[in-house]
Amino acid sequence: MGLLWTLLNPLLTMIVMTIVFSALFRTQIEHFPVYLLSGSILFTLNIEATNTALTSIIGNGSLIKKVYIPKYLFPLSRVVSSLVNFCFAFLALLIVMAVTGAPFQLSMLLAIVPVFYLVLFTTGLSLALSALTVFFRDIAHLYSVFALLWTYLTPIFYPITIIPERYMVLFEWNPMFHYVNYFRKLILEGTVPGLTENLLCLSIGIMALAIGLVTFYRTQDRFILHI
Amino acid sequence: MNPLSDFIIDVNNVSMKFNMSKEKVDNIKEYIVRLVKGRIKITEFWALKDISLSIRRGESLGIVGVNGSGKSTLLKVIAGVMKPTTGSIGVYGTVAPLIELGAGFDYELTARENIFLNGAILGYSRAAMSAKFEEIMDFSELQEFVDVPIKNFSSGMVARLGFAIATISRPDILIADEILGVGDYKFQLKCEQRMNEIISTGATIILVSHAIEQIEKMCTHTAWINKGRLMAFGPTSEIAPQYMASLQ
Numbered sequence: 001m002g003l004l005w006t007l008l009n010p011l012l013t014m015i016v017m018t019i020v021f022s023a024l025f026r027t028q029i030e031h032f033p034v035y036l037l038s039g040s041i042l043f044t045l046n047i048e049a050t051n052t053a054l055t056s057i058i059g060n061g062s063l064i065k066k067v068y069i070p071k072y073l074f075p076l077s078r079v080v081s082s083l084v085n086f087c088f089a090f091l092a093l094l095i096v097m098a099v100t101g102a103p104f105q106l107s108m109l110l111a112i113v114p115v116f117y118l119v120l121f122t123t124g125l126s127l128a129l130s131a132l133t134v135f136f137r138d139i140a141h142l143y144s145v146f147a148l149l150w151t152y153l154t155p156i157f158y159p160i161t162i163i164p165e166r167y168m169v170l171f172e173w174n175p176m177f178h179y180v181n182y183f184r185k186l187i188l189e190g191t192v193p194g195l196t197e198n199l200l201c202l203s204i205g206i207m208a209l210a211i212g213l214v215t216f217y218r219t220q221d222r223f224i225l226h227i
Numbered sequence: 228m229n230p231l232s233d234f235i236i237d238v239n240n241v242s243m244k245f246n247m248s249k250e251k252v253d254n255i256k257e258y259i260v261r262l263v264k265g266r267i268k269i270t271e272f273w274a275l276k277d278i279s280l281s282i283r284r285g286e287s288l289g290i291v292g293v294n295g296s297g298k299s300t301l302l303k304v305i306a307g308v309m310k311p312t313t314g315s316i317g318v319y320g321t322v323a324p325l326i327e328l329g330a331g332f333d334y335e336l337t338a339r340e341n342i343f344l345n346g347a348i349l350g351y352s353r354a355a356m357s358a359k360f361e362e363i364m365d366f367s368e369l370q371e372f373v374d375v376p377i378k379n380f381s382s383g384m385v386a387r388l389g390f391a392i393a394t395i396s397r398p399d400i401l402i403a404d405e406i407l408g409v410g411d412y413k414f415q416l417k418c419e420q421r422m423n424e425i426i427s428t429g430a431t432i433i434l435v436s437h438a439i440e441q442i443e444k445m446c447t448h449t450a451w452i453n454k455g456r457l458m459a460f461g462p463t464s465e466i467a468p469q470y471m472a473s474l475q
Contacts (some may be wrong), residue, residue, distance in 0.1 A: 066330030068307035138254035223312040
């Protein structure tokens with residue numbers, strides 16, 4: 001039952017979003033349902049993992065206080081579980097592509113590459129957030145507002161072309177913009193991103209992971225005093 | 228394992244500091260308000276102060292002291308749950324913690340599922356737990372309830388299951404915090420028997436208890452702790468009378 005819902009949920013969300021937004025952007029985007037879904041499943045992977053990882057340490061406080069257990073397992077398990085959900089959502093994407101008649105590109109086989117880069121980034125962010133939330137509980141509230149802003153600042157349901165040039169800098173500094181772009185190039189355009197984009201996406205991922213690991217390992221011995 | 232040392236546990240000048248502030252700042256808003264007002268006060272509390280002791284292989288340790296003296300904190304530091312603020316701990320062997328029976332149980336899951344879950348938390352593989360499954364069920368006498376969610380168990384049943392899982396391996400060190408008070412008399416005997424079995428394999432036991440007779444029966448050495456300081460450490464036959472005298 002649970003697995004069925006992970007497949008149905010993105011499908012149903014996509015149908016609702018398509019009905020709402022296709023009226024607005026239909027003329028500008030080819031294969032709008034695929035465009036929308038490819039962006040949203042990748043974005044959901046990141047937001048779901050970080051959102052649940054955020055409370056993973058404080059939520060398991062009673063366990064951490066009683067048994068020695070490597071603490072990074074808690075945020076990491078949330079990332080892995082979001083990744084499993086993503087795989088089902090990807091199946092939903094394939095179904096939508098088949099139904100709407102979008103062409104299957106050979107480059108789709110490389111879709112694992114941007115997902116790998118994103119998982120590095122998401123893991124880093126999850127580690128950092130789960131550690132900091134132990135000391136500052138209101139990060140949970142701040143992050144939910146931030147996540148909303150982040151959703152709108154990533155071209156998931158609108159084409160990037162509607163953004164005026166002067167605001168583009170906001171998007172260039174948004175890691176999700178680059179990951180979504182990379183993913184869509186493989187799925188929709190059938191092109192393989194070049195070396196610059198690969199290096200950019202990889203280095204953002206590695207940087208986030210490094211920051212996350214340092215934050216987590218520097219603070220983890222003090223978790224027990226605050227949970 | 229450290230081949231150079233015949234110590235199994237080596238506690239060196241361990242101190243543990245807690246923050247005992249009355250108003251705990253645990254969010255950014257409070258933190259900034261306090262920062263602006265220039266008031267971030269931290270009241271320190273030393274739960275352990277400069278504790279040093281070591282146990283050789285085959286010896287066992289009892290920890291005594293009045294409530295709030297730091298016994299459980301010392302146990303948690305040895306078990307690796309807490310890192311000491313200063314000082315170091317050397318533990319040379321596998322540890323089976325009985326600090327809180329059933330820590331890590333998921334009450335929505337059945338006994339069967341919890342055996343594997345708890346086994347994983349204690350570091351045993353799925354295959355190892357499958358091999359030991361029958362033994363755990365036999366010991367805890369919960370065969371009829373194997374597929375019942377443990378939220379429906381009594382606290383005694385949960386403790387029995389927890390004890391059975393925690394002692395299923397043959398650990399080098401068994402750490403116990405007043406666990407023998409669980410279950411009915413018959414099960415307590417069974418627990419004691421199981422612990423004696425483990426001790427007879429050469430394992431070290433570390434026991435925190437208020438029952439001095441239990442310590443005298445099971446432990447070769449005793450550490451007496453008061454207000455986080457080590458009052459005395461030595462053979463149980465010497466320390467137990469001293470401790471008892473102090474209580475009068």
